[in-house]
Amino acid sequence: MSRDAIFSAFEHAAEQPLESARAWKQAHGTPVVGSFPMHFPGELAHAAGCLPVILQESQEPITVGHGMIYPFYCGYTRSVVDQACKGDYDFLDAIMFGDHCVQVLGAADVVRAKLPNTRVHFYQLISSMSDPWSLGRARETFLLLREGLEEMIGHPIADDAIHASIQLFNQNRALLRRLYDLRRAGTANITAKQMQLAVKSSMVMDKASHNALLQQLLDELESSSDRQQRGVRVYLSGHFCQAPKLGVLDLIEDCGGIVVDDDLYHGTRYISTDVSEQGDPISALAEWYLARNLKVPCPTRVDQNADWENYLLKAMENSNAQGMIVLMAKFCEPHMYYYPEIKEAFERHNMPHLLIETEHELTALEGLRTRIESFLEVVKRQANAQARRVAA
Amino acid sequence: MKSSTAQYVMGIDFGSTTSKTVILDRAGNMVASAIAHKGSVSNDGAMVSMAEALQQAGITEADIARAVSTGYGRRMLDIADKSYTEITCHARGAVHLVPDARLVIDIGGQDSKVIAVDANGLVSQFAMNDRCAAGTGKFLEALARAVQVPLEEMGPMAMTAVEHLSISNMCATFAETEVVALLAEGKRKHDVLGAVHAAIASRTLGLIARVGKREPVVMTGGVAKNVAAVHHLEQVLGMKLRIPPDPQIAGALGAALFALDEITSPDHADEEDRVDTEMAAARCGTPTCTAKKPLPANVHPLHGPALH
Ligand code: SF4
Numbered sequence: 001m002s003r004d005a006i007f008s009a010f011e012h013a014a015e016q017p018l019e020s021a022r023a024w025k026q027a028h029g030t031p032v033v034g035s036f037p038m039h040f041p042g043e044l045a046h047a048a049g050c051l052p053v054i055l056q057e058s059q060e061p062i063t064v065g066h067g068m069i070y071p072f073y074c075g076y077t078r079s080v081v082d083q084a085c086k087g088d089y090d091f092l093d094a095i096m097f098g099d100h101c102v103q104v105l106g107a108a109d110v111v112r113a114k115l116p117n118t119r120v121h122f123y124q125l126i127s128s129m130s131d132p133w134s135l136g137r138a139r140e141t142f143l144l145l146r147e148g149l150e151e152m153i154g155h156p157i158a159d160d161a162i163h164a165s166i167q168l169f170n171q172n173r174a175l176l177r178r179l180y181d182l183r184r185a186g187t188a189n190i191t192a193k194q195m196q197l198a199v200k201s202s203m204v205m206d207k208a209s210h211n212a213l214l215q216q217l218l219d220e221l222e223s224s225s226d227r228q229q230r231g232v233r234v235y236l237s238g239h240f241c242q243a244p245k246l247g248v249l250d251l252i253e254d255c256g257g258i259v260v261d262d263d264l265y266h267g268t269r270y271i272s273t274d275v276s277e278q279g280d281p282i283s284a285l286a287e288w289y290l291a292r293n294l295k296v297p298c299p300t301r302v303d304q305n306a307d308w309e310n311y312l313l314k315a316m317e318n319s320n321a322q323g324m325i326v327l328m329a330k331f332c333e334p335h336m337y338y339y340p341e342i343k344e345a346f347e348r349h350n351m352p353h354l355l356i357e358t359e360h361e362l363t364a365l366e367g368l369r370t371r372i373e374s375f376l377e378v379v380k381r382q383a384n385a386q387a388r389r390v391a392a
Numbered sequence: 393m394k395s396s397t398a399q400y401v402m403g404i405d406f407g408s409t410t411s412k413t414v415i416l417d418r419a420g421n422m423v424a425s426a427i428a429h430k431g432s433v434s435n436d437g438a439m440v441s442m443a444e445a446l447q448q449a450g451i452t453e454a455d456i457a458r459a460v461s462t463g464y465g466r467r468m469l470d471i472a473d474k475s476y477t478e479i480t481c482h483a484r485g486a487v488h489l490v491p492d493a494r495l496v497i498d499i500g501g502q503d504s505k506v507i508a509v510d511a512n513g514l515v516s517q518f519a520m521n522d523r524c525a526a527g528t529g530k531f532l533e534a535l536a537r538a539v540q541v542p543l544e545e546m547g548p549m550a551m552t553a554v555e556h557l558s559i560s561n562m563c564a565t566f567a568e569t570e571v572v573a574l575l576a577e578g579k580r581k582h583d584v585l586g587a588v589h590a591a592i593a594s595r596t597l598g599l600i601a602r603v604g605k606r607e608p609v610v611m612t613g614g615v616a617k618n619v620a621a622v623h624h625l626e627q628v629l630g631m632k633l634r635i636p637p638d639p640q641i642a643g644a645l646g647a648a649l650f651a652l653d654e655i656t657s658p659d660h661a662d663e664e665d666r667v668d669t670e671m672a673a674a675r676c677g678t679p680t681c682t683a684k685k686p687l688p689a690n691v692h693p694l695h696g697p698a699l700h
Contacts, residue, residue, distance in 0.1 A: 374477040378514075
């Protein structure tokens with residue numbers, strides 16, 4: 001398959017996640033388990049013989065869901081509720097809800113009420129990550145998740161099956177990280193949109209099929225070298241549960257930015273950390289849960305040892321980024337809590353950054369264009385002035 | 393047809409409700425400036441302001457060596473050799489008019505912006521209003537209609553307000569409803585208009601807070617000609633605003649200055665084409681930047697690789 005054909009396969013799954021999951025279920029008879037994003041270990045559902053699918057924000061206008069959830073909830077939760085109200089989730093065999101923020105809890109209540117015949121498993125993961133009991137509590141939650149899945153399929157899930165799934169998921173993360181490495185190094189020109197499609201499709205597709213596509217793509221990319229791109233090297237930060245709109249990503253690049261790295265959930269956050277393939281798999285998943293918060297700090301977790309703003313400064317340095325664009329989903333409380341610290345740290349370090357608040361309803365991009373172009377002009381002009389001073 | 397030996401440069405600010413054109417000679421003297429009101433992003437408006445400016449200067453398009461456009465419709469002009477955003481051009485124009493400016497407040501037809509400028513006259517931060525027209529020229533226009541007072545009379549009338557009323561600064565449509573309700577309650581137009589201008593000022597203060605308050609402050613854009621808007625802004629800021637004689641042309645002037653740079657010091661021009669290699673060389677924008685030197689004591693850039 002050509003590079004373009006692989007990206008279109010990713011796009012098909014990423015942009016119609018429910019249709020592609022339904023088709024997979026029909027073709028393979030696999031039960032489909034939907035989950036909220038962020039902290040669900042898809043490995044467990046996979047080991048239970050299911051297709052784990054992370055429920056995505058839909059691009060459809062929110063209509064019937066309006067009546068069920070406040071308009072000041074984030075676009076992700078409003079869209080999930082709307083999809084549930086429209087019957088889009090009826091084909092799911094189970095839904096696994098975590099409670100990573102208050103808004104997601106509200107959405108879970110509505111979805112549960114709207115889908116009385118769907119098995120809904122609610123799990124609460126400890127959110128304080130650096131206490132002596134954090135690991136034990138995370139392990140207990142994952143054990144309960146395993147039991148919930150075993151009850152659903154009617155038989156125990158063997159440790160070996162979980163190990164095999166962990167291995168498959170690790171491979172997937174490693175392949176995606178290789179794609180990031182190529183982009184960071186500038187040897188493969190992968191657009192922000194393509195990168196999102198690669199990661200987002202992994203959240204909804206069968207992992208083995210996704211791995212096969214990724215392997216082909218990497219074989220092609222690693223055997224050639226793209227021409228070095230010109231423009232301002234941009235780091236993208238923010239957006240957790242929903243993927244940033246592709247139009248916004250295209251706009252950044254259209255204005256002269258080159259996205260070189262990110263901490264997006266539909267990006268490096270999702271693939272940052274592998275699970276140990278040794279020993280008790282449930283303990284390994286609990287360790288993974290704590291470790292990934294140190295790799296890419298998450299504002300929905302409380303961790304004395306993690307510092308998001310320092311992480312971002314370091315990540316910008318590693319990717320040689322010149323400016324950071326923060327994409328904040330409107331009404332996303334966890335992000336709003338942390339943003340002031342990021343702003344302050346970036347100002348202290350003279351690092352250019354631009355905040356863009358995004359909305360489910362965002363359609364007119366022209367206003368954004370001026371802000372993005374202005375930001376890139378600021379970065380360029382400041383850098384030029386400095387280069388002249390250095391030369392003088 | 394533009395020729396490189398021609399003696400003039402042109403800056404065109406193709407705005408959402410008005411178009412402004414400035415022509416400079418090679419020495420940087422302003423030889424013409426024109427403003428045309430033609431409604432939403434109108435090509436006609438841009439053409440009219442350009443034709444008027446050329447006529448004022450007594451020259452033709454062939455005498456223009458370089459043209460730079462800015463504003464909402466900046467990419468729609470064939471005549472322009474290059475375009476920059478209104479943030480970059482307004483800052484440039486405002487700093488040219490008031491060289492020690494550190495903060496530029498520009499309130500135009502459709503948007504309002506606040507730009508922090510560093511000691512070198514470069515933009516260090518900016519904030520723009522989001523989609524809502526609250527706090528912009530449009531907001532004033534809508535309320536002028538509601539109060540049935542000609543736009544240019546609103547400011548002087550608002551200055552005679554006696555009773556302190558308040559209206560919301562969040563949404564132009566809500567504000568209009570509130571204005572109608574106040575009038576229905578029998579409140580005087582003067583007092584209602586006082587409240588309208590206070591709302592613009594408090595809305596702008598929100599934008600200023602995003603980039604940080606600093607002095608001296610220059611105000612540009614059409615609303616800078618409105619005495620009540622300036623008065624209320626000065627009140628909420630607790631400082632005097634500097635208003636250039638022609639506040640509306642700052643963006644077009646900035647664009648013309650960029651055009652001038654490009655013909656007089658091509659080394660410094662065409663930033664876009666040169667910037668990536670230079671930035672890579674300087675590794676600028678990274679905390680480990682080896683090119684960094686200590687900042688002078690009087691310089692406090694808020695962000696940006698800036699002044700080291
Ligand atoms: S973390 Fe933010 S985006 Fe995710 S559900 Fe909560 S509020 Fe919405």
